Amino acid sequence: MAPALHNYLFIQLIVLPEGLSQLVRTQQVVTATLGEDAVLNCELMKAKDVRQVTWQKVTAEANENVATYSKQGPDVNLPFQRNVEFEDEGLQNCSIIIRGVSRGDESCYKCLFNTFPDGPISGTTCLQINELYGPSLLITQTNNSHTTLSCSATGRPVPTVTWEDTEILENSTMANVTHLNGTVTVTITSTLAAFSLPDKDTRVGCMVSLFSGGVTKNVSMVIPARTHASFPGVPEVTDGDRISVKPTGIGAVMGSLCFIAVCCGTVVLWCKLRNTTRSQIPAGNEQEQQLSTVNPQRDD
Structure with missing residues (x-):
């Protein structure tokens, strides 16, 4: 107020x-x-x-x-x-x-x-x-063993932010930030160990409320099951990835050398053929052909 x-x-x-x-x-x-x-x-x-x-x-x-x-x-x-x-x-x-x-x-x-x-x-x-803005829910994987869930909302008076499903969440912390316009941002953060993830996809919800005005909003997201969860640094390999093989390391260098050798052989062969063709033309004909080109004459 x-x-x-x-x-x-x-x-x-x-x-x-x-x-x-x-x-x-x-x-x-x-x-x-x-x-x-x-x-x-x-x-x-x-x-x-x-x-x-x-x-x-x-x-x-x-x-x-x-x-x-x-x-x-x-x-x-x-x-x-x-x-x-x-x-x-x-x-x-x-x-x-x-x-x-x-x-x-x-x-x-x-x-x-x-x-x-x-x-x-x-x-x-x-x-x-x-005033009530949000909530917003963010799920991130901090490392190979933990998933972090954060839910935040901004309001006036101070909003109440809670998890709708707290059975699988642990180590929850709360933080408040007061803004110059009188609103306050409340963020609740929880950490979930990878080994404690359920065997099936789980929907987790976040609820915010202003008790003075009876205003309530909620948002939810799905946490993947433990068997489907992927963490940064551990890429998943699929059949499509196995089919597409790209040369790397020594294989790529050998392929480049073979291509250069083929190009050089083609150029040498073309030069030899050209010299052979020119050597088969008679000298007189060649001289006559050159004079005819330099001094053309016309019969009157």
Whole structure:
């Protein structure tokens, strides 16, 4: 709960007159999860001549008018028209609904029944926003003999993180990290020895909850059976791997040398054939052929 909201409630509990608290019935604290809708109710317990009901948002500077209801009908002020509506419209029983609550909506709200001739009679209800992100579950193999399971969630107030199945888990540790925005990340980590893995695939679940708002979420993953588990550094060999054989070491070097030798033999054989062909041409014909090429003549 925000410090300002907590202080306001503390003051109200001390100085609020008992008679006034019995005139207006309202819920002291309304809890809603971020993004959900919140309903704020106010009911005047004694019949009065009510001319208007006004809802105000309590702030550090001054109370800000949110909406009013009178015999002329409902009226929501412009800054709140985006997400505030009247749930129940009446001069004795009046309630508003805040759609998709955000952090900025967390505050105390006052409802004033403007009566004649008694004047205003008020009641206050405070809206508390809960946040919950996650959970996320991670299963890793730290070495050849252990599997580590980690589950974490972030929320406000501090979420509770537990394992749904604790029979096969051991050595659990809990860690909390507080963030600047007021949320807290809770992580539970457990270590599982490889020899203690079940003989069949096992589903392990993680559950997180916010007790103040009754919010609960869960996530689960499957841990492979002991006979199918594979750890880093110990590759599994399949039939397909055995069929595909790649030359390595001395075999690869010998293959490369054979290929170079074949290429060199081909080049030498081609040069010998070329020299043999040129030696079979008569010298005169060769000279005549060259002159014919250099000085071509044309008969007139």
